[in-house]
Every structure is written in C-alpha cells, then in structure tokens.
Amino acid sequence: MSTLSAEEKYRNFIPDESREYLEKLFADFKRTVTIEVYTAEGEHREYNEFTLNICRAFNVMSDKIKLHEYAMDSEMGKKRDIIATPTVLISPEEYDIRFLGAPAGEEGRALVESLNLASKGAEGISDSTKEILEPLEENRLIKIFASPTCPYCPGQAINAFKAAIARPDKISAWNVSTLDNENMAREYNVGSVPHTDINETVTFTGLEPEEKFMLQLLFLKPLEDVIEEQKAAKKNEAKASDTVYEDVDLVIIGGGPAGMSAGIYAKRSGLSCIILEKQGVGGQVALTPKVENYPGFTNIQGFELVEILGSHAREYTEIHQFAEVSDVKYGPRIEITTEEKVYRAKGVLLATGVNVRMLGVPGEDKFYGHGVSYCATCDGNFYKGGKAIIVGGGNTALTDALHLKHLGIETTIVHRGDKFRAEKVLQDSVNREGIEIIWNSQVTEIIGEDQVESARIINKDGTETIKDTDVVFVAIGHTANTELAEKLGVELRNDGFIQVDPTQRTSVERVYAAGDVTGGVRQIITATGQGAAAALTAFDDFTRLFEDTAQTEKNIW
Numbered sequence: 001m002s003t004l005s006a007e008e009k010y011r012n013f014i015p016d017e018s019r020e021y022l023e024k025l026f027a028d029f030k031r032t033v034t035i036e037v038y039t040a041e042g043e044h045r046e047y048n049e050f051t052l053n054i055c056r057a058f059n060v061m062s063d064k065i066k067l068h069e070y071a072m073d074s075e076m077g078k079k080r081d082i083i084a085t086p087t088v089l090i091s092p093e094e095y096d097i098r099f100l101g102a103p104a105g106e107e108g109r110a111l112v113e114s115l116n117l118a119s120k121g122a123e124g125i126s127d128s129t130k131e132i133l134e135p136l137e138e139n140r141l142i143k144i145f146a147s148p149t150c151p152y153c154p155g156q157a158i159n160a161f162k163a164a165i166a167r168p169d170k171i172s173a174w175n176v177s178t179l180d181n182e183n184m185a186r187e188y189n190v191g192s193v194p195h196t197d198i199n200e201t202v203t204f205t206g207l208e209p210e211e212k213f214m215l216q217l218l219f220l221k222p223l224e225d226v227i228e229e230q231k232a233a234k235k236n237e238a239k240a241s242d243t244v245y246e247d248v249d250l251v252i253i254g255g256g257p258a259g260m261s262a263g264i265y266a267k268r269s270g271l272s273c274i275i276l277e278k279q280g281v282g283g284q285v286a287l288t289p290k291v292e293n294y295p296g297f298t299n300i301q302g303f304e305l306v307e308i309l310g311s312h313a314r315e316y317t318e319i320h321q322f323a324e325v326s327d328v329k330y331g332p333r334i335e336i337t338t339e340e341k342v343y344r345a346k347g348v349l350l351a352t353g354v355n356v357r358m359l360g361v362p363g364e365d366k367f368y369g370h371g372v373s374y375c376a377t378c379d380g381n382f383y384k385g386g387k388a389i390i391v392g393g394g395n396t397a398l399t400d401a402l403h404l405k406h407l408g409i410e411t412t413i414v415h416r417g418d419k420f421r422a423e424k425v426l427q428d429s430v431n432r433e434g435i436e437i438i439w440n441s442q443v444t445e446i447i448g449e450d451q452v453e454s455a456r457i458i459n460k461d462g463t464e465t466i467k468d469t470d471v472v473f474v475a476i477g478h479t480a481n482t483e484l485a486e487k488l489g490v491e492l493r494n495d496g497f498i499q500v501d502p503t504q505r506t507s508v509e510r511v512y513a514a515g516d517v518t519g520g521v522r523q524i525i526t527a528t529g530q531g532a533a534a535a536l537t538a539f540d541d542f543t544r545l546f547e548d549t550a551q552t553e554k555n556i557w
C-alpha cells in the first residue's frame with residue numbers, strides 16, 4: 001500500500017477538473033503572491049481545516065504562491081488585526097484583501113481570482129477604475145457578505161479586490177462568509193447576498209457593474225443619488241445655455257452585447273455612431289456569474305467577457321456610460337435626448353434589453369434584501385429551517401423550489417395557472433419531493449415589520465389566505481424595456497417584446513431593434529448576432545434612402 005506524501009495529499013484536495021486549470025493559471029503569475037492563514041484552535045474546526053488545506057494545495061501547486069500559517073492570537077495575528085477564524089490575507093504587505101471564513105464553493109472562485117489579481121497588481125486594473133478612484137482621499141473599508149452557493153458573490157468581491165489593488169493606500173476589501181460569520185451577518189442586517197457594506201455608511205444588495213461599484217465607492221452613496229445631484233447641477237447650468245445638438249448616423253441605445261456588437265459593425269460599415277448606456281457597459285452580462293455557451297470561450301466570467309466586448313467595441317466607437325436616454329422623437333431626423341445633449345440621427349437601434357419582472361405588490365420593495373429575493377441559490381441558506389414561498393411556474397421557479405427543499409426549508413410554490421410551464425423532469429421532481437403547490441393563485445401583498453412574516457395570497461375563486469413565510473422568492477421571468485419603442489410608435493408583439501423582421505427592422509422606418517428586447521432566444525450569441533445584423537441593415541437603408549446627397553440635405557439634414 002503506497003502512502004501519499006504531504007505534498008500529494010494537499011494537491012489531491014483540489015478536484016482533478018480544477019487542478020489543470022489552476023496550475024496553468026498560477027504558472028502565468030507575473031509576481032509572487034503571499035497567503036497568510038490565521039486560525040484559532042477549538043473554534044470552527046472544519047472551516048479552519050478546509051481553509052488550511054485549500055491554501056496548502058495552492059502553495060504546493062505553484063512556487064509563485066507562498067503560504068504562512070499563524071495562530072489568530074499570535075503577535076502576527078495582533079499586528080494584522082485578525083478578528084475571525086479562519087482568516088486568509090492576500091499579499092498583506094501590499095494590500096488589505098482578506099477572507100473572513102472558509103472560502104468554499106463560489107467563494108473559492110473569489111479566492112482564486114484574488115490571487116490572480118494580486119499577481120498582476122496595478123497592471124490588471126482597468127484604466128477607468130484607476131481614473132475613478134484616483135481622487136479618493138478618505139479610507140474605505142468594503143465588506144462583501146457572501147455565501148458558498150451564491151454565483152453572483154465572487155463578481156462583487158472581485159470589484160472590491162480590484163478597488164483595493166487600485167488604491168492600496170486607501171481601500172480595504174473583505175470577503176465575509178456568512179456561513180461561518182453568522183453573528184457578523186446578523187449585526188450588519190444581511191438578508192440577501194452579495195451584500196456590500198462600505199464604511200458602515202452605505203449598503204448595496206446584488207452584483208454591480210464594475211464602474212458603478214467604483215463610483216459608489218468614491219462618492220460613498222448610491223449612484224442613483226449621485227446622478228440625481230449631477231442632473232440638478234446640469235439643469236441649473238443648462239438654464240444659461242442652449243441645448244447642445246450632435247448629428248450622427250446611428251444612435252444605439254443600450255451597451256449590452258447587442259449594442260456593442262452593433263457599434264462594431266456600424267463603424268466598420270462607415271456609419272458614424274454612438275452607444276448610449278444608462279449604466280456601466282455590459283448589460284446583463286455584467287451580472288452573469290459564469291458564461292459557458294458563448295462560442296470561443298469554454299468558460300468565462302461575465303465581467304471578463306464584458307471587458308473583452310467593451311474594449312473591442314471601444315476600438316471602433318464611442319460608448320457614453322451613465323447616459324440614459326430619457327426621450328425620443330420621430331422625424332426626418334430622429335431626436336434622442338440624454339441629460340447632456342440631443343442627438344439627431346438618421347436611425348436608431350433599440351438594444352435596451354430586459355429587466356427582472358417584479359411582482360409589483362405592496363411590501364416587495366420594502367423587504368428586498370430582508371425576506372424578498374430574486375435569487376434562491378444566493379439567499380436560500382439564510383432561511384434554513386424556515387419557510388419559503390416561491391412565486392412562478394417556469395424552470396427557474398421549480399429549480400429554486402427543489403434547491404430550497406434540499407436545504408431543509410418548508411417550501412410552497414404559488415402559481416397563477418393550473419399547470420406549470422417548466423420541463424417535465426422538474427415537475428416530476430417537485431411532485432416526488434412533496435413540495436406544496438398553491439394553484440390558480442397570486443401573492444398580492446408581502447407583510448411584516450422589519451422582516452417578511454407572511455404573504456397575502458388570493459385564489460382565482462376569490463378566497464384570500466395569509467400564509468406565514470420567512471421569505472418570498474420571485475421567479476416570474478423578465479419584462480422587455482420598450483418605453484422608448486412605444487414613444488416611437490413601434491409595434492410590439494403580444495408578449496410585449498418588440499416585433500422585428502429577420503433583418504432587425506421594426507414597423508417604423510429607420511428604427512431597428514436587437515437582442516433580448518426582441519424576445520425569442522435570449523442569449524449573448526443571439527444578441528450579438530442581431531446587433532450586427534441591425535447595423536448592417538441600417539447601413540443598407542441609409543445608403544438607399546440617402547444615396548443622393550442633395551436629397552439627403554433636403555430630406556434629412
């Protein structure tokens with residue numbers, strides 16, 4: 001019988017399918033990264049062991065990863081202000097990046113990414129993040145509360161790590177595992193992850209696009225407030241000056257995959273164009289943990305794909321971020337209004353995507369993050385041993401219900417119809433697990449004091465019940481962002497998406513639509529394909545409609 005050496009034992013701690021990837025990643029590290037692990041005997045034994053094993057494994061896999069192990073109450077522990085066992089510090093001589101709690105599951109992804117980022121240093125940080133954080137003068141302590149089953153958590157932790165690397169003199173980034181830091185999670189009133197706390201002054205729930213995150217970190221307030229203040233200031237300035245106009249061939253509204261791909265194709269066809277995006281670039285991809293079905297990338301994190309798509313699009317066209325289109329007016333020149341200026345365009349491409357559909361009932365907004373959630377895999381853990389209601393009848397709703405049931409949560413599905421739209425295998429599993437289903441019913445109110453306590457449910461026959469629950473998970477799909485389309489008089493389909501022909505023309509001449517806002521297969525590949533097709537159609541149309549310069553002058557400009 002052969003006995004494994006300590007080195008082999010640690011190496012085997014990493015599953016085969018990840019080992020090869022990690023070895024390759026670590027081999028490309030430009031600089032050595034130091035890991036310090038702090039543990040206290042007697043507390044959180046399993047978490048300590050897991051953390052030591054994973055860090056020892058990384059250490060034996062690469063000579064560019066140096067590991068030091070300390071007791072929490074050692075001199076070093078005191079010097080580093082260690083407050084939890086286990087705690088992992090990443091290159092602590094340079095940065096304050098730390099993991100409080102065992103980095104298991106999805107948090108393990110965040111750990112790997114923190115090593116990767118630390119190995120690159122400032123070189124791995126985008127110019128826009130550096131620029132945003134450059135004026136920061138006060139210290140910032142970011143705490144990202146995460147859980148091992150939350151696929152969105154690593155993205156938000158990575159935002160924080162990038163900030164800590166961009167401004168190590170001012171910014172600390174902590175990933176706090178809610179699994180083994182329950183008291184801290186309670187103290188910070190965490191009801192949904194990722195939960196971000198900055199300087200115990202502002203909190204955010206959910207994964208945010210990188211630039212939005214950095215701006216909020218700089219201003220120490222929600223971006224919506226910053227934008228409102230800037231709008232007010234601009235309004236005052238605007239009183240003194242005339243409206244600013246800019247003429248352009250094609251205005252693309254939306255900086256998701258459809259808009260970015262359209263920008264590339266429009267510019268390459270010779271059109272002048274601009275992309276207007278109300279948030280940071282990326283659309284839903286910026287909020288996607290992992291993409292495994294975009295050809296050319298077997299497995300890529302959403303934010304990485306956004307960086308690649310964004311920098312490719314910027315090679316060709318200007319992208320104005322945080323430039324919301326508030327109005328559109330159809331005419332020989334279509335006018336597209338943002339806070340800053342009015343664009344006059346030959347054509348407009350609507351690539352405005354979709355938003356998560358909300359219930360729109362009293363209590364939903366109030367309890368978001370405190371018993372109302374849109375991600376069961378992220379937040380299910382908080383309600384172990386409790387009761388949950390899932391609203392919906394599609395694949396997501398049933399998958400969520402099964403996930404919660406397996407966590408030991410008493411789960412009820414409330415569905416407005418009398419049969420599910422979900423795949424048969426999911427329906428069979430739900431039946432097998434004996435999950436309660438309330439058919440033909442809708443949640444009409446979410447009730448509680450500080451936390452959800454119950455939900456009002458109305459049946460089609462008019463009977464009303466108040467059902468006790470600790471959480472309401474909403475899984476009822478998405479709605480298309482069509483306000484601007486409606487202002488332009490564009491025809492919509494029965495299901496609310498924009499009607500387009502195979503070349504992405506809408507019912508209104510010189511108005512095109514692409515991506516999720518047109519319904520159908522809502523994927524990155526289809527959005528980029530439709531964006532490209534729309535730009536080429538616009539080029540064809542403009543050439544045909546405006547080929548005679550004299551006519552162009554007369555009719556359009």
Ligand SMILES: Cc1cc2nc3c(=O)[nH]c(=O)nc-3n(C[C@H](O)[C@H](O)[C@H](O)COP(=O)(O)OP(=O)(O)OC[C@H]3O[C@@H](n4cnc5c(N)ncnc54)[C@H](O)[C@@H]3O)c2cc1C
Nearest residue numbers: 254256257258278283284325352353515516522523524527
């Ligand atoms: C959690 C999650 C996971 C996913 N996973 C995958 C996956 O693995 N593979 C895959 O192929 N697809 C996946 N998708 C779907 C994919 O992200 C979408 O199909 C794709 O992003 C659609 O691109 P889009 O450009 O049409 O729209 P969006 O990505 O929605 O972008 C639309 C943009 O328009 C902007 N906008 C809206 N109104 C205005 C306005 N008035 N002014 C200015 N800007 C405006 C929005 O801010 C947004 O950035 C996932 C989606 C989610 C939410």
